[in-house]
Amino acid sequence: MSTSIFVNLPTTDLERSKAFYEALGFTINPMFTDENAACVVLADNIYFMVLTREYLGTFTDKQIVDPKTQAQTSIAFTRDSRDEVDEVLAKGLAAGGTEPREAQDLGFMYSRDLEDPDGNILGFLYMEPAAAQMGPDAYLAEQAGATPSTTA
Structure with missing residues (x-):
């Protein structure tokens, strides 16, 4: 069994994030993309899940930091x-x-x-x-x- 890596990143504008990552040469997997999240394919087993801040908040009880002012x-x-x-x-x-x-x-x-x-x-x-x-x-x-x- 191979391991896949999914890195969850918050966004305030999902469409802008999708366009940004596509401009870097990555692709979006439409099967795992909707109004709350986009699956950015970086490599065969490595993905970014770019999630709206609200949706990311459903995965944790911790505060979602603002990446503009804090580095996690x-x-x-x-x-x-x-x-x-x-x-x-x-x-x-x-x-x-x-x-x-x-x-x-x-x-x-x-x-x-x-x-x-x-x-x-x-x-x-x-x-x-x-x-x-x-x-x-x-x-x-x-x-x-x-x-x-x-x-x-």
């Missing part, structure tokens, strides 16, 4: 290159998202944050494959010790 979670997605990180951010910004802080370049990893129109935080990052295998400290140490090759 930040969800990060890998991309295959820095350019792909920049491309998805451009799509998200054009679709009504905002970039709450500057890009982070740590040498082994490049990341940018994108907030959807409701303020839910999405991170997009590229990590050097060698850093993913070696770990960031070993990768950076190797990079610092590397010397440029010269040819005679």
